[in-house]
Amino acid sequence: MTTVRVELDQRAYDIRIGAGLLGRDTFADVAQPKARALIVTNTTVAPLYAQALQQALEPHFAEVLQCVLPDGEQYKDWPTLNRIFDALLERQCDRKTTLFALGGGVIGDMTGFAAACYMRGVPFVQVPTTLLAQVDSSVGGKTAINHPLGKNMIGAFYQPRLVVADVETLRTLPPREVSAGLAEIIKHGAIADAEFFGWLETHMERLRALEHDAVVHAVRRSCEIKAAVVAQDETESGLRAILNFGHTFGHAIEAGMGYGQWLHGEAVGAGMVIAAGVSERLGLLDPASAVRLQELVRRAGLPVEAPALPLQRYLDLMQVDKKNDAGNVRFVLLQGLGGAVLRAAPQDLVTSSLLAHGAIRDASPAMSGPGSPASRTAGSLAA
Numbered sequence: 001m002t003t004v005r006v007e008l009d010q011r012a013y014d015i016r017i018g019a020g021l022l023g024r025d026t027f028a029d030v031a032q033p034k035a036r037a038l039i040v041t042n043t044t045v046a047p048l049y050a051q052a053l054q055q056a057l058e059p060h061f062a063e064v065l066q067c068v069l070p071d072g073e074q075y076k077d078w079p080t081l082n083r084i085f086d087a088l089l090e091r092q093c094d095r096k097t098t099l100f101a102l103g104g105g106v107i108g109d110m111t112g113f114a115a116a117c118y119m120r121g122v123p124f125v126q127v128p129t130t131l132l133a134q135v136d137s138s139v140g141g142k143t144a145i146n147h148p149l150g151k152n153m154i155g156a157f158y159q160p161r162l163v164v165a166d167v168e169t170l171r172t173l174p175p176r177e178v179s180a181g182l183a184e185i186i187k188h189g190a191i192a193d194a195e196f197f198g199w200l201e202t203h204m205e206r207l208r209a210l211e212h213d214a215v216v217h218a219v220r221r222s223c224e225i226k227a228a229v230v231a232q233d234e235t236e237s238g239l240r241a242i243l244n245f246g247h248t249f250g251h252a253i254e255a256g257m258g259y260g261q262w263l264h265g266e267a268v269g270a271g272m273v274i275a276a277g278v279s280e281r282l283g284l285l286d287p288a289s290a291v292r293l294q295e296l297v298r299r300a301g302l303p304v305e306a307p308a309l310p311l312q313r314y315l316d317l318m319q320v321d322k323k324n325d326a327g328n329v330r331f332v333l334l335q336g337l338g339g340a341v342l343r344a345a346p347q348d349l350v351t352s353s354l355l356a357h358g359a360i361r362d363a364s365p366a367m368s369g370p371g372s373p374a375s376r377t378a379g380s381l382a383a
């Protein structure tokens, strides 16, 4: 087992990474022998891993309960979140109850948000079982549900007490979900560590085959990068926004297509390519580096083209983004490979990159001429 520490003073916590951690005594230091634990999971993960976690927790808690939710991004919503509160209240769970998020990012984000709200805050532990959740969503305390008009729009910053990433659980993950996790790993290299980006170029096939040493290295390095950013800027007043590279376009794709159609990691993959295109057009990123990023995304099994929505639809969707400032859309752009900046970008460059990567220009003159809806949006996008 290897451990990464998220340094947040009184709320610092460990990320434990290794094989077989669910079957070992990994949870002793979050034990509450007189209190209850509630495992929150979904219909796909429960039959695979809930029993193992139940057994690992039983020696440490008075009672271990389970709440099994429907599976899918489309259930990251109010009614499904309420089912966690129903489970807690039906069993009269008190404020010592610890929630365990067993699953991918959807379960992690919802369980964390439920833990932040229930009785104004109860402890929670992340037990991520997807690659994406192990390298990204289980770390850093962003918790949320989606709104039809925007991704992760209702939520809280609320840190877990512990993260346990058992890489053995990845063996049952469909290849498409492995690729989705690789998107966030590539993101970490692209924004913060050019050497790691180069390592990913060399080891992409080993990662897609889930070779143990390669996976542990990628999970660990991703967690180190994310933990260092979160420790400096927990609530995204500045630096933390770099973790959103690819997400302005990615979230527009997810919401625009309907949650669950494109996986989050797929949307981020295409979103990073489009954001690199904007960076290149602004002269922040050299063309060869933009090609390297696109090629690595493609080799990860991810789309490098956005879905063919009308350009104006993309521009409208991007108006709903937490990074926006007084109506100005702000993008995380690459400043060379391994560096990132948050800034607005001229509309024509954003449009040009979107059109180069799949968005469709509306053929109607009324939609594309001066004074059209597209050109009105231009004003609020300008730097």
Ligand SMILES: NC(=O)c1ccc[n+]([C@@H]2O[C@H](COP(=O)([O-])OP(=O)(O)OC[C@H]3O[C@@H](n4cnc5c(N)ncnc54)[C@H](O)[C@@H]3O)[C@@H](O)[C@H]2O)c1
Binding pocket: 042, 044, 045, 048, 071, 072, 073, 076, 103, 104, 105, 106, 107, 109, 129, 130, 131, 132, 133, 136, 137, 138, 139, 140, 141, 142, 143, 152, 169, 170, 171, 172, 173, 174, 177, 180, 181, 184, 264, 265
């Ligand atoms: N909080 C954050 O910092 C953060 C970071 C990145 C992403 N996210 C959020 O995370 C979500 C995406 O997470 P995700 O990619 O894990 O998707 P997900 O949670 O939907 O899981 C993907 C699929 O894999 C299944 N699954 C999970 N573990 C499995 C296993 N071991 N074997 C077989 N199947 C398994 C799930 O049931 C689901 O069908 C999005 O909602 C995104 O917004 C949050």
Ligand SMILES: O=C(O)C(=O)C[C@@H](O)[C@H](O)[C@H](O)COP(=O)(O)O
Binding pocket: 136, 140, 142, 151, 152, 184, 236, 240, 241, 243, 244, 247, 322
């Ligand atoms: O932890 C962060 O900060 C991130 O931005 C990580 C992202 O990969 C993740 O998708 C996050 O949920 C996006 O946050 P949001 O605030 O843009 O919803």
Ligand SMILES: [Zn+2]
Binding pocket: 136, 184, 247, 264, 268
């Ligand atoms: Zn993400």
